[in-house]
Amino acid sequence: MDFKLSQEFITELPADPSTANMPRQVEQACFSFVSPTPTSNPSLIHTSSEMLSELGISESEAMESAFLSYFSGQTPYPNSKPYAMAYGGHQFGHWAGQLGDGRAINIMDIRSGDKKWSLQLKGAGPTPYSRTADGLAVLRSSIREHLCSEAMYHLGVPTTRSLSLSLTGNQVLRDVMYNGNAAYEKGAVVCRAAESFLRFGNYQLFASRGDKDNLRKLLDYTIKHHFTEIRSTGNTAYLDLFKEVTKRTLDMVLHWQRVGFVHGVMNTDNMSILGLTIDFGPYGWLEGFDNDWTPNTTDRQFRRYRYGNQPKIALWNLVQFGNVINFIVEDSASLQETVNWYNTELDSRYVTMMYAKLGLGLPTDHAETLINSLESALVEVETDMTIFFRQLADCSVDASFEECWSVIHDAFYVDQISTQSKQVWQDWFKDYQNEIRLQQVTDEDRKAAMNSVNPKYVLRNYMAQLAIDKADAGDYALIDELHQCLKRPYDDQPAYDQWYAKRPEWARHKVGCSMLSCSS
Secondary structure (H helix, E strand, C coil): CCCCCCCCHHHHHCCCCCCCCCCCCCCCEEECCCCCCCCCCCCEEEEHHHHHHHCCHHHHHHHHHHHHHHCCCCCCCCCCCCEEECCEEEEECCEEEEEECCCCCEEEEECCCCCCEEEECCCCCCCCCCEEECCECCCHHHHHHHHHHHHHHHCCEEECEEEEEEEEEEEEECCCCCCCCCEEEEEEEEEEEECCCCCCHHHHHHHHCCCCHHHHHHHHHHCCCCCCCCCCCHHHHHHHHHHHHHHHHHHHHHHHHHHHEECCCCCCCHCCCCEECCCCCCCCCCCCCCCCCEEEEEHHHCCCCCCHHHHHHHHHHHHHHHHHHHHHHHHHHHHHHHHHHHHHHHHHHHHHHHHCCCCCCCCCCCCHHHHHHHHHHHHCCCCCCHHHHHHHHCCCCCCHHHHHHHHHHHCCCCCCCCCCHHHHHHHHHHHHHHHHHHHCCCCCCCHHHHHHHCCCCCCCHHHHHHHHHHHHHHCCHHHHHHHHHCCCCCCCCHHHHHHCCCCCHHHCCCCCCCCCCCCC
């Protein structure tokens, strides 16, 4: 392995002058130099072949001891200077002050081909930002992050990636549900990768402290290295940055809604400046369609980060980033224009996205009515979102209602359905088939279009939990099976048909399968 180091972040931005690795406030710095903590007996569990290729690492090199040593945190790569980033953030709507990389350490930034990659170990030990935590991660949460990062990529969702998953050989104490029942679990490390791990909170921290000089440095660095399409300068460049971040964030969250993904903890410190899905904690996919569902136990009462609220929360977070920009430019009117654009664009693009899921072309005057009545029907009976849209593609425009009903019936979580509920569905199918005829789209073309945007396979929580349970017993085969299946989420894969199924009833209320904690 011969990486081309790219050290602009640590050479162009202010570093923490202290090297003390203890919880503390870090002022006037973007990062602190800190090394991963070596562990007792690391072992490699799994790698992503796609990410190995992206980084120019051969399969044979990934089996060498040097790979495990670098990517489990045992030894630093030659001439690298590992660091943890400083940032703040709003958590559940409240400013939390300095947060930072409490259990993540960037081991090196590299160039591979024409791409930049920041390689970061999650669970590699404490940093100055760990506060009262240990900086470690457990196998359970690490499997979820490793699998989901790569699954999201293959779904076509903007996301951070995962290179490898390793056991540390150490035991880590965790209270899974925060209910006083702490227990020791296997420690693990994920090597995740992205062009950058900069978050809204990196910029917020400087603004919260009134530090305009360092905020400008970070903004200028961001534009120079990550938004090279911005050609303007000065305050105009910062306004253009806000526009671009807004566009990318909207793209990301619409993809979430398209595939039924719920992030679970959309704090501003979990919002990527590049519009990438970042920090896979208590996430989940909709099983029964429900705009009010959140997988996060911490959010159980107020459901701030529920599925249907994600686009609005993304905008709330963007407004917080806009406030940071306004601290420099003092041009709230221009920033408000971008916020207004988001609201208008969200409404129109949501309709367009839903029409694509229905295999229809450009939305007509009937679009909003058809979509609203569909969402009402989906909650009339508990209906699996993923299976419904895949099955719907097999309904012919000329089929009778009973024929269509038999096609989608497997998507329902209940067998006995009232006459009233069935009538709601019959009315919707009539409108849907009329719209298909109006658009003059063939059954074949509609099915192909639908199956290109509606995944057949997603990483349901129960699937991840089964992999976790087997891995706890030392069997890692299911991790790879799910990884392979989720590389082709839109294709029919007969070998993996067992994963095209509704959530089993045993998983409805099981820890790790329904709601999860931020420790998950």
